[in-house]
Every structure is written in structure tokens, then in C-alpha cells.
Amino acid sequence: MEELYTLEKEVGRGSYGVVFEGHMAKSGQRVAIKRLPCSNPECIELYLQELWAMRATAKNHVNVIALHSCLLQTGPQSLKPLKPGKLPVSLVESVLKGSVVSAPQSQERNNAQANARRTTTSVSSLQDRTNTVQARGKLQDKTELSEPDSTTPQRPQNRARKRPAQREEDQPRTLRCLALWLVMEYCDGGDLNQYLLSRPPDAQHNHSVVRQLCSAVAFLHSLGITHRDLKPDNVLVCVTPKGPVIKVADFGLSKMSEGLVDGDLTRQHFSSTCGSDFYMAPEVWGGLTYTAQADIFSLGVMFWAVLERITFVEEGTTQEQLGAYVCKGRSGWLMPLGEALWENADLQLCIPMKFKRAPPLPPPPGPAMCSLLLDMLASNPDARPSAAQLEARVCSALREDSH
Incomplete structure (x- = not known):
């Protein structure tokens, strides 16, 4: 990572990942770097959809966020750029199978405890599904605004939500692909x-x-x-x-x-x-x-x-x-x-x-x-x-x- 980008600080965290402020090592240009941990098939599907859409838009419109590059993390200190037009086979396989692709047994034993709270959720295919998809959490830095006064209307408590929480399974498995890193323009x-x-x-x-x-x-x-x-x-x-x-x-x-x-x-x-x-x-x-x-x-x-x-x-x-x-x-x-x-x-x-x-x-x-x-x-x-x-x-x- 240090050869390509420098991470400065965390600027946002949500239910699906973390965003850091960083700089390109060669040019010094400021960028936003989003780390998306590949912990279950449903999350992986969302990440691949985001990657596909951002690649399609490329840098062709000033009002759509630009993707500079995507990095694939396969180990604690192992990162490599993902070639344009290519997708990690293990991630596609995880989505299609509805269960994550396991790492070798030695790696799984070493990382089992650290990953004990990761979840897996079955999905049948990459096509649009009739089941509910949980909306993504905020990943950008949320500078706190002043607290609203009493005149600001408030959403009532105990309103039913349309999207259920993710399910946990008893036997989480370690991924060959630990995370995707998306390098984007900084706002x-x-x-x-x-x-x-x-x-x-x-x-x-x-x-x-x-x-x-x-x-x-x-x-x-x-x-x-x-x-x-x-x-x-x-x-x-x-x-x-x-x-x-x-x-x-x-x-x-x-x-x-x-x-x-x-x-x-x-x-x-x-x-x-x-x-x-x-x-x-x-x-x-x-x-x-x-x-x-x-x-x-x-x-x-x-x-x-x-x-x-x-x-x-x-x-x-x-x-x-x-x-x-x-x-x-x-x-x-x-x-x-x-x-x-x-x-x-x-x-x-x-x-x-x-x-x-x-x-x-x-x-x-x-x-x-x-x-x-x-x-x-x-x-x-x-x-x-x-x-x-x-x-x-x-x-x-x-x-x-x-x-």
C-alpha cells in the first residue's frame, strides 16, 4: 500500500466498511480509500455491484464520483492492484455459491479466532432478488451539525423497518480475499x-x-x-x-x-x-x-x-x-x-x-x-x-x- 498510497486518517465508518483519507505516493493527490471487508456473500455482492458501476462510469462525468483504482487484499500485508475489467474469481464464486470461499487450512486455523464474529448470508445468484437488501450505512466523514431545535420535526420512535438485520451462522470461514480497497476522488x-x-x-x-x-x-x-x-x-x-x-x-x-x-x-x-x-x-x-x-x-x-x-x-x-x-x-x-x-x-x-x-x-x-x-x-x-x-x-x- 505504501508504494502506491499513503493512509492519513480514518474519516468515516459504516456497517459495511471504513473510509480513509489518503494521498497518492507519486503525485501527492488527495484521495478517499474505502476498505470493504469480504466477510459474507451478501456484502461481497454489494461490493462487486459497486465496482462494476464505478468502472462503467469511469471518469466520464464530473458529477459522478471517480474511481482511480481497486486493490485486492489477500493477506495482512498483501495488496495488489486489480486489473481493469477483471474480477477476483474467489469473490464471484462466493456470491454464486452463497458461501464464502475458504483459505487453506493452516491460514484458517490462524485466523479463526480473529474472524469469529464474521457473518455469512446465502444468496442464490448475482441477479436481482425478491428478498430485502439492507441499505448501506454511511461511509463518508460525518461532521457533526448543530443539534436541531424543538421546531425541527422528528421521526417517531418504534417505526417498523423494512430491512432485516443480517443473520449469523455458527461456523464462519476465512476468505482468500480478505478485502477490496477502492481508491476514489476525495470530496x-x-x-x-x-x-x-x-x-x-x-x-x-x-x-x-x-x-x-x-x-x-x-x-x-x-x-x-x-x-x-x-x-x-x-x-x-x-x-x-x-x-x-x-x-x-x-x-x-x-x-x-x-x-x-x-x-x-x-x-x-x-x-x-x-x-x-x-x-x-x-x-x-x-x-x-x-x-x-x-x-x-x-x-x-x-x-x-x-x-x-x-x-x-x-x-x-x-x-x-x-x-x-x-x-x-x-x-x-x-x-x-x-x-x-x-x-x-x-x-x-x-x-x-x-x-x-x-x-x-x-x-x-x-x-x-x-x-x-x-x-x-x-x-x-x-x-x-x-x-x-x-x-x-x-x-x-x-x-x-x-x-
């Missing part, structure tokens, strides 16, 4: 929550964020990539003198589609219920098959929250997050938009929001943008614009509202 502005909520509202920056996200998702969909977990946590920010540069990241739940009919990604159907509660589309909440149009709904939730600075506090946390929702009942408990629209497809959303929010606030979106948001948040996926249509419509709506 110094944190995620979208951190960047926007740590600064006063800025309408120009908000409009720039919306435009850049449209461009990124249009690019991904043009390559046949459906992200399936678009949310502010998975959008990173690079701070530049000209303003924030947005980077869509975290492709562990993404799906790549081949053989599209006339290049139409909306005809490719998925069945795995995955994503994050406040950004999931109604059809995903309902357990129906869905298409890339679910990404458009997630974008709609994010755009509404960014443009009006709508926040909530997730249960078990004290950190504000950007996200739109519906208030239900006299107590005003929060329900994700997708869940509310699944229960009532005729629900009328009030855009811009009518109830009072704490200052400082940006100006509300204009009529053209409000109309577009309603289309993006339609309960019927076919009524939402495609990613290609959305990019043009966003620019047109913002231009129309500016007059």
Missing part, C-alpha cells in the same frame, strides 16, 4: 446534508445542486445504471471557488441493465425492496416490481427538500437530514412520501409547503418548478419524466421562474 465538502445545512440558504447553490444531480442521473441511466439508493447521504460535495461540485456516490445497491429495448431503461424491472425509507418510491414501498423511474421519485424528494430546506430527524439520531415527508394525525408524526402515496395514490401534495418553518429559509420554488416536482413525485411511475426529459425540464423551469 472535501462532506455529503449534501453536511454541506447545505451547515451554511445559510443560498438559492443559487440550491439551483446548481438540482441541475448537477439531474445531469448525473441522466448520465447513469444512459449507461443502463439504476442507482436505487439516491439520498443526500449518497451525494458528496467538492468545494470550489465557483461553487459546490456535486458527486453521486455509493453504488452498492445499483443495478446495471443490458439489452435495453431502444435504450429505454424504464422497461427494465427490478424486484428487490431496497433503499432508504424517506426516499423510496411508492411502488418500492408496496413491494411491486419497479423500474429506473424509482430514481426519479427519490430525486423529487431530494429536490423538494433542497429547494425549500425541509429537514427531519431520523429516529435514534440527533442530526438533521434533508427530506420531504407527510405529517399524519394530530400529533404530526412523519410519514415518508412514498409510504403515504402507496397508502393513498390520490394524496394531494402541497408544494410549496404551507406550514411555517424555522428561518432562515430560501425563497420558495416558483410555479414551473412546483409543477415539475409534482410530476416527479407522481404515484404512477409512468407519469414521472424520464431522466433524459428531466434534465431539460429542470433547466426550463428554473429559467421560467427566474422571470
Whole structure:
């Protein structure tokens, strides 16, 4: 590792891995280095999906996180670069078999105790599955924001979650491939929550964020990539003198589609219920098959929250997050938009929001943008614009509202 990269410090830790800040040994360029321990087939499948998607995007779009290289760890101090277009055979075999590939017996005995708490989970294939996939934890550095005041709506306790915890088995096994290391561009502005909520509202920056996200998702969909977990946590920010540069990241739940009919990604159907509660589309909440149009709904939730600075506090946390929702009942408990629209497809959303929010606030979106948001948040996926249509419509709506 030292010959190629220098690890400086840990900047983020989640349920699936650790991210370090580092530098390229030759150029000194700052990079983010994500270590993904290959402890069970389900995790390995997510890692391979992320690697495939990031290789497909390469460095071809300014608003999609760039992958510099991937390293394969086979021992405590054994790392080697993975050649472009190649995948570790042992990892693919682990996913296909639904159980991890073992190391030689001597190595297994030496490492058994250290790996006693690793888990294995069976999966049948690399294809999309009907079982639930646990959404990935945050891996980027989470700079703590100020604690929300009493006016900030909070997600109620004891809400049922859609994704079960991973199962443990009694006999964990050691892997030939201990971990994958992904070397990516470094984003110094944190995620979208951190960047926007740590600064006063800025309408120009908000409009720039919306435009850049449209461009990124249009690019991904043009390559046949459906992200399936678009949310502010998975959008990173690079701070530049000209303003924030947005980077869509975290492709562990993404799906790549081949053989599209006339290049139409909306005809490719998925069945795995995955994503994050406040950004999931109604059809995903309902357990129906869905298409890339679910990404458009997630974008709609994010755009509404960014443009009006709508926040909530997730249960078990004290950190504000950007996200739109519906208030239900006299107590005003929060329900994700997708869940509310699944229960009532005729629900009328009030855009811009009518109830009072704490200052400082940006100006509300204009009529053209409000109309577009309603289309993006339609309960019927076919009524939402495609990613290609959305990019043009966003620019047109913002231009129309500016007059």
C-alpha cells in the first residue's frame, strides 16, 4: 500500500466498511480509500455491484464520483492492484455459491479466532432478488451539525423497518480475499446534508445542486445504471471557488441493465425492496416490481427538500437530514412520501409547503418548478419524466421562474 498510497486518517465508518483519507505516493493527490471487508456473500455482492458501476462510469462525468483504482487484499500485508475489467474469481464464486470461499487450512486455523464474529448470508445468484437488501450505512466523514431545535420535526420512535438485520451462522470461514480497497476522488465538502445545512440558504447553490444531480442521473441511466439508493447521504460535495461540485456516490445497491429495448431503461424491472425509507418510491414501498423511474421519485424528494430546506430527524439520531415527508394525525408524526402515496395514490401534495418553518429559509420554488416536482413525485411511475426529459425540464423551469 505504501508504494502506491499513503493512509492519513480514518474519516468515516459504516456497517459495511471504513473510509480513509489518503494521498497518492507519486503525485501527492488527495484521495478517499474505502476498505470493504469480504466477510459474507451478501456484502461481497454489494461490493462487486459497486465496482462494476464505478468502472462503467469511469471518469466520464464530473458529477459522478471517480474511481482511480481497486486493490485486492489477500493477506495482512498483501495488496495488489486489480486489473481493469477483471474480477477476483474467489469473490464471484462466493456470491454464486452463497458461501464464502475458504483459505487453506493452516491460514484458517490462524485466523479463526480473529474472524469469529464474521457473518455469512446465502444468496442464490448475482441477479436481482425478491428478498430485502439492507441499505448501506454511511461511509463518508460525518461532521457533526448543530443539534436541531424543538421546531425541527422528528421521526417517531418504534417505526417498523423494512430491512432485516443480517443473520449469523455458527461456523464462519476465512476468505482468500480478505478485502477490496477502492481508491476514489476525495470530496472535501462532506455529503449534501453536511454541506447545505451547515451554511445559510443560498438559492443559487440550491439551483446548481438540482441541475448537477439531474445531469448525473441522466448520465447513469444512459449507461443502463439504476442507482436505487439516491439520498443526500449518497451525494458528496467538492468545494470550489465557483461553487459546490456535486458527486453521486455509493453504488452498492445499483443495478446495471443490458439489452435495453431502444435504450429505454424504464422497461427494465427490478424486484428487490431496497433503499432508504424517506426516499423510496411508492411502488418500492408496496413491494411491486419497479423500474429506473424509482430514481426519479427519490430525486423529487431530494429536490423538494433542497429547494425549500425541509429537514427531519431520523429516529435514534440527533442530526438533521434533508427530506420531504407527510405529517399524519394530530400529533404530526412523519410519514415518508412514498409510504403515504402507496397508502393513498390520490394524496394531494402541497408544494410549496404551507406550514411555517424555522428561518432562515430560501425563497420558495416558483410555479414551473412546483409543477415539475409534482410530476416527479407522481404515484404512477409512468407519469414521472424520464431522466433524459428531466434534465431539460429542470433547466426550463428554473429559467421560467427566474422571470
